[in-house]
Amino acid sequence: MTDIHIPQDLDAVFGALANKHRRDIIYVLGLQPCSISFLAEMRGLSLPAIHKHIKILEDADMIIRRKMGRTNYLALNRHALRRLQNWLMQYHTYWGSDEETLENYAQFLSRSKTKKKEQ
Amino acid sequence: MTDIHIPQDLDAVFGALANKHRRDIIYVLGLQPCSISFLAEMRGLSLPAIHKHIKILEDADMIIRRKMGRTNYLALNRHALRRLQNWLMQYHTYWGSDEETLENYAQFLSRSKTKKKEQ
């Protein structure tokens, strides 16, 4: 488990996921590794187009590549999703509460105003 | 709990999070609602600049706004993070396994080749 905590470039990760093609690629690669041409045909995209998406996913460290002959097999880097989950868990307390903060804050503000008037 | 399953625009959500300013805004708003000018000063950005970030976060349904007088108070929409978590949980089986799929697949392929030769 070489799980050295490499500070993830979240801009790259979220940017990579901000595209349906790439989310679908992630989904498919989770099921089974595929070649680049297979993904191109599946998504109805040209090879240069899919190549750019692959590069974005690679730069975000979300996929792994292995060249076998002239074919490049891609697979999901499962660590990437785990690290994303870890990031999201930092915010767990944020969505833990059911009350919307703004409600509380609005009440707090109106109460302070009343107090001011009382002083 | 009006948790009607509104199909989230994931492009918008991930796009919104693909920026450090906006992730930091989400972080701060999770702690306490703030005005737009406060965020602008905090991030060292002009009002028009922060205004655009706010719009992107609003379009992604990640924040809530309440106008009080001339001041706009913003708060985190906690549902948004919950829905993101739900999305990520769909992929739970993906990062559940420790083995990298590519390893398996490579082995599978080399085994098939050997078999072919054997035939």
Place this chain on the structure above:
DNA sequence: ATAATAGTTAATTTCTAGGTTAAGTATAGT
């Protein structure tokens, strides 16, 4: 050797992101 397959790279186009300055609107305070 030659042709087909699998990717890559370059050049071009169109659209959007993220910032700026400058001007406009709405509310609050004096």
Place this chain on the structure above:
DNA sequence: ACTATACTTAACCTAGAAATTAACTATTAT
């Protein structure tokens, strides 16, 4: 009424996203 505050909107700029076509490289099959 006048001025400051809190945004909002418009016009502009630069850089990068996402696609295309066309040309190039590397590997495999005949």
